[in-house]
Structures are given as structure tokens and as C-alpha cells.
Amino acid sequence: MTSSLSDVQSSFPKPATGESSTSPTPALTAAFDPGRFHDGAADIVGRLTAYLGDRSVRGLDLLHPETLLKAARELMTLERHGIADFDADRVSQIVDLYTGTGIPVYSPGYMGRQFSGVVPLASLIDLVGSVVNQPSSFYEAGQLPNVAERLMAEELNRFIGWDLDRFAMVTTSGGSLANLTALLAARNRAFPQIWTAGAEGTPGRPAIAVSEEAHYSVTRAAGVLGIGERQIVRLPVDRAGRIRPDLAAPVLDEAHRRGLRLFCLVASAGTTSMGAFDPLEELAALARRYGLWLHVDGAHGASLLLSDQHRDKLRGIEQADSLTWDAHKMLFMPAPCTLLFYRDKTAARGAFRQRASYVFDEEPDVYSAFDSAEKNFECTKRPMIMPLWTVWSVYGPALFAQKIDRLCAVARQAYEMVAAEPDFAVTHEPESNILCFRYRPDGLDPATVHRLQLEIRNRIRDGGRFFISKVDIDGVAALRVVVMNHLIDADHLAMLITEIRDIGQRVLRASATARHDQRNGSHS
Structure with missing residues (x-):
């Protein structure tokens, strides 16, 4: 017997006295009140305006x-x-x-990480995205974000140089996810049966070739894909951290003799440790010779494509098969916002081979042509392209180019200042905005040098005026400066050098005193 709608409604429990089944409570309505939002937003914006205006030199206030x-x-x-x-x-x-x-990313004392203080307009558009809440993997859910994604792809591809009718771009949540997606597309091209049948029966063991300086997300992706650590082929690098193409070929030949079936070579455009740029032209030729997909992890350094002064560091990028590009690094956007480019859009669709009736249309139309869900992991993702597209639309590309040029120039100035100090030692010439160096007075053994850099870095962080990072180079710790604030100048660099020296001398004196006391104690 079929029930009528009135019969179904009559079966619902009756509301308690004073409640209405059709009206929200006043408290629930008040939580969504536009007037309250306005007042709260005005107060928060006022506080953030003061925060942005604080140009004092300060580092991290690290609480327990x-x-x-x-x-x-x-x-x-x-x-x-x-x-x-x-x-x-x-x-x-x-x-x-x-x-x-939080880390004071707008302060000249912040020189520690690769994320930046954002262009203020970008944060306002990020607020709009939070309010309107349009997940952007599907055109019908986020119309303007999907159009903006197409427009930014076209704009940025002007600097990459791929065929306008063949390339594709998709936004995704972070460089790690972009690297994983690109490797998945590369694997599926080389081993099309894996998606449905799994790895069993695959001829040879799937393997990838990476730099010794590759970001950990690349090797993590290999683990996620089931490749395994033993199938990661490490390519030797020079002292600046760049892959040596002349030494890479013998390593690839040896991998082939071991029964590995390489399918992808991963190069870096701006390594995390020293900001090194691999020679892409030579590596592209090597990839063609061995039939490999060339993926470029340009999470940090791809933005140098916008700079007339520094674009040459990515010479050969047009020969890559895919590119990871973080807008939340050197394009100064809220995190995360990563752009994953493919030279061939059919490869982008090859990363995932699924059908789901609740999201994928059986009959594609003019709207679904703008969907990106088939090309990225996320079904629901933030409209992360909107801050970038808005800032680009309002200011144009020169804003990014000028800030990038300024950051690289300050890093070069830091290199010259540190190199001129007799008790400091630089480890490389900066190729972008990252500089690594050590406080190293004469007469220190390697073990002492290592411990000294760690102690200096920790004491600087605890001091709260500067925030820098550290990295191991050839097994020995080095201090690492990442210039992300265009307001940093020679005076700030001189202050940092003085603070490093003062701390280093205090640490060495305390260590010498402790050794002296220990010797005297052992003799008594």
C-alpha cells in the first residue's frame, strides 16, 4: 500500500512545546547573521591591518x-x-x-622558510572564497574559479611555451600532491595495465630516477605508488646541488642492468636545500634517450619564469612532460595553491581512470569541459586559483616579477656580505633567493662545526629577533636563509650576521670553559 505525503508527515515526532518544526532557533539564526559577520569582520580586519603594519624586526615567539x-x-x-x-x-x-x-612572515626578521607573506589583496579574496564556499573541481559548483583556472593556465603557459591546444593545468593542494599526481600519470602511461590489474605481471620493476637533492615528497610519492625505496635511482649532483647529466647516464644504465624499468626522471627547479636548478635541457635529452617522462619539481623555482633576469635558469622547461609550480611560495599566495602543468592534456586524464555517476557526466557538455575532478585527487577542493587570478588581473605579472627580482638580489647581497666575513663560509652561490652558509672560525673540527650551526640556529630562534632555518650539506649542518620579504635590506643582513657571530662566540667560549673545567676536575 502506497503512503501519501500527509501520512509520512504525520509519522514525524511532534515538536516539544515552544518549538517549531519549520523555524530555526534564534541562537542558530544569530550565528549566521550578516550584521554580526560585518561587525566581526571589521574588528578582525582592523587587527590584521595593525599586524601587517608592524615592520619591526622579529622572529618566532616559540611557546611551550x-x-x-x-x-x-x-x-x-x-x-x-x-x-x-x-x-x-x-x-x-x-x-x-x-x-x-605564528611565524611573522611580514617581518624583515623572517628568513627561515619558503612561504611568504601574501599580497594583501589575495587574503581578501581568500576570505570571499571561504564565505561563498564554492568547491572548484566541477564547473557547476564553482563557475568563476574554473574559468579563472583556465585563464591562469593560459597566462602562465606563455612563460612555459607549450602548445596552446595540447597542454593542460590543474590546481591541487600542495606540491607534494602535485608531484604524486604527475608520477601517477607517468606510471600509467608506461604501465597502463597497473590501474586495473595491479603490478603483478608487470615486466620489470617500475622505477624512477631522482636527484640526490630531490624533495622528500618525491620519494614519498614513490612509496605511495608502491615503487619502493630500492627502485628509486639516485642521480649524482655537483657541489651546487644540481644533477650531473654526464654522470647520470651510467647510473641509468646500471639500473637497467639490475632489472629496473625506469619510467620517470624527476628534475628540480629550485631545490629545497640550496635553491639549485637542474640543467633541464640536458636532462630532457637524457629522458628522450631512455624513453622517460620528465617531471620538473618547480614548486619553489618555477616562478622565476616570470623574471626576465632569471628565466634562463629554467631553460629547457618547454621540453618537460609535467611541472609542479607552487603559487604559495614565490607567487606570494595563501597556502596551499599549487599548479600542476602537463605538456599533453591526454596525459593529465591518464592519471585517474574512474567513473562515478554522482559526479562524472555520461554525456560531456560545454560545462563539464571545464571540470578538473578527473585530473586531480580532490573531489572537493578550495577555489585556490581565485586569489592568484584576482591579483594577476588587478596588478598584472610585473608585480610578481619585481618582487622575485628583489628577493634574488637581496640573497645575492647576503652572499657577498657573508663571503666577505673571514669567520664565515658560504657553501654555494645563490641561484635564487636561498643562501646556505656556516659560522666557521679557523681551527674547528667538522663535528664541532656541525654542532655549532645547530646551536646557533636554535639560539637565534629562541632569541625572537630573527627566524632562519638549517640544512645538512655533505653531512654537516649549515645555516639557511630564505629571502621572502622584499623589505629586507643590507642593514637587516648586517644585524643577522652580527647576531650569528655573537652567539657563535658565546657558544665556543662556553664550550672551551666546560672543557677546561672538565680537565681540571679530572686532574683533581
Whole structure:
């Protein structure tokens, strides 16, 4: 017997006295109130404006986790049954705690990581994206983001140089995911049966060739794909961290003799440790010779394509098969925003081979042609392209080019200043905005040099005026500066050099005193 709609409705439980089954509670309505949003946004924007305007030289205020846990817990409402009343003061304290405990990316004292203070307009558009909440893997869910993605692909490809009718670009959440997706596309091209039948019966063991300086996300991707550490072929690098093509061929030949079936060579355009750029033209020729897909991890350095001064470092990029490009690094966008490019759009569709009736249209049309879900992992993803497209639309590419040129120039200035100091030793000439060096007075053994750099880095971080990082080069720690703020100048660099020297001398004196006391103690 078929029930009528009225019969079904009558079976619903009756609302309690004072409740309406058709109206939300006043507290629920108030949480979504536009006026409250306006007032809250005005207060938050005011606080962020002051935060942006603070040009003081400051580093990281690193709190003990238990201290921060206590402070954050005290800001949480104790209401567990009803909706708590809105507390503007609580929101303000949360914002202040958030900004106060974060890395001060807009300060000239910040020189430690590869993410940047964003172009302020980009953050406003990111707010718009949060409010309108348009997941952008499908055109019908995010119309303008999908159009903007197509437009930015066309704009940026002007600097790459691929065939306009053949290339493709998709945004994805971070360089690690982009590298994984590109390797998946490369694997599926070389081993088309793996997607459906698995690796069993595959002729040869699938393998990839990577630089000794490759980002860990590349080797992690190999693990995710089931390639295995033993099937990762490491290519030798020079002292600057660049792949040596002349030494790579014998390594590839040896891998073939071991029964490995290489399908991809991964090059870097701006390594994480020293910002090195692999010789792409030579590696492209090598990849063609061995029938390999050439993927370029340009998460950091691909942005140099926008610079007339530095574009030559990516000479040969048009011969690559795929490219990872992080906009949240040297395009100064909110993270994450990664652009994954393919020279051949059919390869982009080859990364994933699935059908799902609830998202993929059986009969493609003019709208679904703009969908990106078939080319990326995410079904729901943020409209991450919108801040970049908006800033590009308002300011044009010169904004990015000028800031990139400025950052590279300051890194070069830092190199010259450090190299002129007799008790410092630079490890390389900067190719972009990354410089590594050591505080190394005469007479120190390698073990002492290593420990000294670690201690200097930690004390600088704890001091709260500068924030720098460290990296191991040839097994010995080095101090690492990443210039991401265009306001950094020679005075800030001189302050950093002085602070490093002062700390280094104090550490060495304390160590000498401790050794002296230990010797005296052993003789007594």
C-alpha cells in the first residue's frame, strides 16, 4: 500500500512545546547573521591591518606546547548543550593568539622558510572564497574559479611555451600532491595495465630516477605508488646541488642492468636545500634517450619564469612532460595553491581512470569541459586559483616579477656580505633567493662545526629577533636563509650576521670553559 505525503508527515515526532518544526532557533539564526559577520569582520580586519603594519624586526615567539594548550583551552566555551552566546572579546583573543604565535612572515626578521607573506589583496579574496564556499573541481559548483583556472593556465603557459591546444593545468593542494599526481600519470602511461590489474605481471620493476637533492615528497610519492625505496635511482649532483647529466647516464644504465624499468626522471627547479636548478635541457635529452617522462619539481623555482633576469635558469622547461609550480611560495599566495602543468592534456586524464555517476557526466557538455575532478585527487577542493587570478588581473605579472627580482638580489647581497666575513663560509652561490652558509672560525673540527650551526640556529630562534632555518650539506649542518620579504635590506643582513657571530662566540667560549673545567676536575 502506497503512503501519501500527509501520512509520512504525520509519522514525524511532534515538536516539544515552544518549538517549531519549520523555524530555526534564534541562537542558530544569530550565528549566521550578516550584521554580526560585518561587525566581526571589521574588528578582525582592523587587527590584521595593525599586524601587517608592524615592520619591526622579529622572529618566532616559540611557546611551550603545554602553555599554548592551556591558553587555547581557556578560550573554548564550556557550553555543551545549547548554542553559546556570541562573545566578541573571545573572538578577538583567538585572533590575537593566532597572529601572536605564528611565524611573522611580514617581518624583515623572517628568513627561515619558503612561504611568504601574501599580497594583501589575495587574503581578501581568500576570505570571499571561504564565505561563498564554492568547491572548484566541477564547473557547476564553482563557475568563476574554473574559468579563472583556465585563464591562469593560459597566462602562465606563455612563460612555459607549450602548445596552446595540447597542454593542460590543474590546481591541487600542495606540491607534494602535485608531484604524486604527475608520477601517477607517468606510471600509467608506461604501465597502463597497473590501474586495473595491479603490478603483478608487470615486466620489470617500475622505477624512477631522482636527484640526490630531490624533495622528500618525491620519494614519498614513490612509496605511495608502491615503487619502493630500492627502485628509486639516485642521480649524482655537483657541489651546487644540481644533477650531473654526464654522470647520470651510467647510473641509468646500471639500473637497467639490475632489472629496473625506469619510467620517470624527476628534475628540480629550485631545490629545497640550496635553491639549485637542474640543467633541464640536458636532462630532457637524457629522458628522450631512455624513453622517460620528465617531471620538473618547480614548486619553489618555477616562478622565476616570470623574471626576465632569471628565466634562463629554467631553460629547457618547454621540453618537460609535467611541472609542479607552487603559487604559495614565490607567487606570494595563501597556502596551499599549487599548479600542476602537463605538456599533453591526454596525459593529465591518464592519471585517474574512474567513473562515478554522482559526479562524472555520461554525456560531456560545454560545462563539464571545464571540470578538473578527473585530473586531480580532490573531489572537493578550495577555489585556490581565485586569489592568484584576482591579483594577476588587478596588478598584472610585473608585480610578481619585481618582487622575485628583489628577493634574488637581496640573497645575492647576503652572499657577498657573508663571503666577505673571514669567520664565515658560504657553501654555494645563490641561484635564487636561498643562501646556505656556516659560522666557521679557523681551527674547528667538522663535528664541532656541525654542532655549532645547530646551536646557533636554535639560539637565534629562541632569541625572537630573527627566524632562519638549517640544512645538512655533505653531512654537516649549515645555516639557511630564505629571502621572502622584499623589505629586507643590507642593514637587516648586517644585524643577522652580527647576531650569528655573537652567539657563535658565546657558544665556543662556553664550550672551551666546560672543557677546561672538565680537565681540571679530572686532574683533581
